[in-house]
Amino acid sequence: MKAFLEKHLEKIRPLFLPGGKFERLYPLHEANETFLLTPAEVTHGPPHVRDQLDLKRTMIMVVFALIPATLFGIFNAGYQHNLAHQVAGATFWDHFFKGLAICLPIILTSYAVGGFWEVLFAIVRKHPISEGFLVSGLLFPLTLPPTIPLWQVALGITFGIVIGKEIFGGTGFNVLNPALTARAFLYFAYPAQISGDKVWVSGPDGFTYATPLGIGMVPHAGETITETLEKAGFTFEKMLIGLEPGSIGETSVIACLIGAAILVLSGIGSWRIMVGGVLGLIFGSYLMQAIGSPNLKPLVDLPFWYHMVIGSFAFGIVFMATDPVSAAATNAGKWIYGFLIGFLILVIRVANPAYPEAVMLAILFMNVMAPLIDHYVVQAHIKRRARHVYA
Amino acid sequence: MASFTIRKGLNIRLVGAPEPEIADAPESTAVAVIPPEFGPIKVRLDVQEGARVRRGQALFHDKKNPAMRGTAPAAGVVTSIQLGPRRVVERITIQVEGDDVEPYPRLDPAAVRKADRAEILDVLLKSGLIQLIRQRPFGRAANPEATPKSIFVNGMATGPYQPDINVMIKGRETAFQAGIDALTKLTPGKVFLCLDGARQNAAALTDVKNAEVHTFEGPHPSGNTSVHISRLDPMKPTDVIWTVKAVDLLQIGHLLLNGEVPSHRIVSLGGPAVQEGRRKYYRVRIGQPLKTWLDPHLIKVETRVIRGDIFSGEKVAADDVVRLLDNGYTVLAEDRTRHLLGWAMPGFSYFSVSRAFLSPWLGGLKREWALGTNQHGELRPMVLTGLYDKYMPLNIMVDYVVRAVLANDTEEAIKLGILETLPEDYAVCAFACPSKMDLVGIIRKGLEDIEKEGI
Numbered sequence: 001m002k003a004f005l006e007k008h009l010e011k012i013r014p015l016f017l018p019g020g021k022f023e024r025l026y027p028l029h030e031a032n033e034t035f036l037l038t039p040a041e042v043t044h045g046p047p048h049v050r051d052q053l054d055l056k057r058t059m060i061m062v063v064f065a066l067i068p069a070t071l072f073g074i075f076n077a078g079y080q081h082n083l084a085h086q087v088a089g090a091t092f093w094d095h096f097f098k099g100l101a102i103c104l105p106i107i108l109t110s111y112a113v114g115g116f117w118e119v120l121f122a123i124v125r126k127h128p129i130s131e132g133f134l135v136s137g138l139l140f141p142l143t144l145p146p147t148i149p150l151w152q153v154a155l156g157i158t159f160g161i162v163i164g165k166e167i168f169g170g171t172g173f174n175v176l177n178p179a180l181t182a183r184a185f186l187y188f189a190y191p192a193q194i195s196g197d198k199v200w201v202s203g204p205d206g207f208t209y210a211t212p213l214g215i216g217m218v219p220h221a222g223e224t225i226t227e228t229l230e231k232a233g234f235t236f237e238k239m240l241i242g243l244e245p246g247s248i249g250e251t252s253v254i255a256c257l258i259g260a261a262i263l264v265l266s267g268i269g270s271w272r273i274m275v276g277g278v279l280g281l282i283f284g285s286y287l288m289q290a291i292g293s294p295n296l297k298p299l300v301d302l303p304f305w306y307h308m309v310i311g312s313f314a315f316g317i318v319f320m321a322t323d324p325v326s327a328a329a330t331n332a333g334k335w336i337y338g339f340l341i342g343f344l345i346l347v348i349r350v351a352n353p354a355y356p357e358a359v360m361l362a363i364l365f366m367n368v369m370a371p372l373i374d375h376y377v378v379q380a381h382i383k384r385r386a387r388h389v390y391a
Numbered sequence: 392m393a394s395f396t397i398r399k400g401l402n403i404r405l406v407g408a409p410e411p412e413i414a415d416a417p418e419s420t421a422v423a424v425i426p427p428e429f430g431p432i433k434v435r436l437d438v439q440e441g442a443r444v445r446r447g448q449a450l451f452h453d454k455k456n457p458a459m460r461g462t463a464p465a466a467g468v469v470t471s472i473q474l475g476p477r478r479v480v481e482r483i484t485i486q487v488e489g490d491d492v493e494p495y496p497r498l499d500p501a502a503v504r505k506a507d508r509a510e511i512l513d514v515l516l517k518s519g520l521i522q523l524i525r526q527r528p529f530g531r532a533a534n535p536e537a538t539p540k541s542i543f544v545n546g547m548a549t550g551p552y553q554p555d556i557n558v559m560i561k562g563r564e565t566a567f568q569a570g571i572d573a574l575t576k577l578t579p580g581k582v583f584l585c586l587d588g589a590r591q592n593a594a595a596l597t598d599v600k601n602a603e604v605h606t607f608e609g610p611h612p613s614g615n616t617s618v619h620i621s622r623l624d625p626m627k628p629t630d631v632i633w634t635v636k637a638v639d640l641l642q643i644g645h646l647l648l649n650g651e652v653p654s655h656r657i658v659s660l661g662g663p664a665v666q667e668g669r670r671k672y673y674r675v676r677i678g679q680p681l682k683t684w685l686d687p688h689l690i691k692v693e694t695r696v697i698r699g700d701i702f703s704g705e706k707v708a709a710d711d712v713v714r715l716l717d718n719g720y721t722v723l724a725e726d727r728t729r730h731l732l733g734w735a736m737p738g739f740s741y742f743s744v745s746r747a748f749l750s751p752w753l754g755g756l757k758r759e760w761a762l763g764t765n766q767h768g769e770l771r772p773m774v775l776t777g778l779y780d781k782y783m784p785l786n787i788m789v790d791y792v793v794r795a796v797l798a799n800d801t802e803e804a805i806k807l808g809i810l811e812t813l814p815e816d817y818a819v820c821a822f823a824c825p826s827k828m829d830l831v832g833i834i835r836k837g838l839e840d841i842e843k844e845g846i
Contacts, residue, residue, distance in 0.1 A: 054768020172772025
């Protein structure tokens, strides 16, 4: 198999080299070839030996980490659908295949359209096709409600890849997380299909299902917010497991935790950002409770562990905030960056009257702030160095 | 004496380390000097083709700094002077005949201790062995005009397959002490000797006189002189420090005690592509073509010979010779193996310091490896951040030094401490880099730019 591939790839290679028939399509050939077989390239100078890890593997590890959330999201989409349609006697596999029918087109559209732009830019700009798109192409659909129209998926990922990434020069140079940029674009361009009570379950026409965060927007007299949530069917355990309506990939905190474990253990996701985010959320929760203004939403009374399982906090902090390109780059910066994301998420959740969910906006805002954080960390480092050397 | 334990860095267990025994290499009848070895100098020839030269006689000097000379490593007749583009002298070949030596002052150990700075410098400059003393920042040959605030002697080598001073010093203890004594004349400050705390060091090293002995322990690059300087005598950007490898100091000691430029030196030979039983130390003639004595020792595959260590050393050209500054060679197999769907494989047999493969989880880091030259991936933009810092024992933010150099912001690079480092200090970071960035080359360029512009 390997020998055959090597021979075959060697044979068609000249077609894509300068002077060949498909010279312009070289990045496509290169992507294909290195997908099938690792490159034969040897080191050009020191160091003469290199670690086996490359960026392809790095990005694939993130995709691996997303698999539990993806599979659970698919199952949950089907489960919620069958629940809303009151399908009797549906088995696990019924839910799963229904979910597959709902989610697969969304994921495939994202990959196909995103891939198209990635390849186009690679060919025009003559740079290799970036593996980063394997991650963005999956992250983006997981942030969408299962009812999203496919044309919006296509438009969103186009915006994310082109405006969010390629105009900055491609992977490694983007300021914002491309998947979140795509989602933010849809959120503001087509709010009807991505927010409110109607979109989270692919139910019968006119079917509404308020999310926990939506419920937390309005006060209910005479009961605590946790009781209100429980009455609506949102117990802590249920939200931890993720059997509630929501964006495809974000409902299950357990699936996100498995992903977090894969990212942290493989050394690819920054644990500093994740821990910082959790600490920021806890700090924010206590701080806002201490302030306790009547203008705050009832969500302020929710204990912080509820905040962690509600909405997309877990998904955002594990998969979105840790994107190394758009996050802070220094170790101290990562703590600050993660902490402020967690803190901002909580503040927006309890204080902003318009948006029920804050994760996307908090992360995008901190994406923009990350270079500033790093700047101060580096300046402090320079000052410390000077003291050490001149002392 | 202080002991330092360095935590950051990388130790790989590799097959093919040189055995601690010394063999004589077969001698060649022609030797060559390659002036570009000595960095950016303007060569002015002192001999013509056909001239008869003595060992230690000047072959050329630097036009910008006439005191800097290159000398003949053997006596004989200059058979060819090879010029490259723009009449740059690329190679001076000498046919070895007899063993006439250019006489230099012959000092006994007591005389070395009594000598003054000018005397020692004069011998080092005339013999060309000043090249063995390197100057920080930039890592060039020591400039005799400068007064170093201290001198660091590096008596350890944490890089894979590097020669062990303990093997080489046997029988040359007085030469080593003479070298140390000479160094004390060159600086108003201290002479530091840094040794590997994890080894049993020879008494001639641990009990050396007139130098401060310190030990360092930990993974590579804890043996790099930059690490020693940062812990013992940190540099300001305007400071000058001289450094010399203990194995090179033996050559200087030989010159002072015997009054002649050494014709031979001991080098180590290691690496997985060297035949078993041939991985050891060899006494070789300086200037001898490498091919003649190396080739019979290598296994019959496509190989790459590296002078220095596999992280920061330099690839050797096919017609290269034993250079004045060489003290060890490593030979690796050129590895062009392709793996089917490498991005998806569990990776039981992959060497990786990352935990994205299964081998590091299954004790892979403790196994012995025979690494080849495969790059394992293609060049990509910098994506993962904070990774380099795990392999940088200096107080340096690698990501930001690299970014400053790439942005041509030399001022920022200096503030971030680039002048306290040499390209070799970034080699382990580059090894681990998943984007396969050329950190060593980037830093080298950054330092060259600063050197050209002036600090």
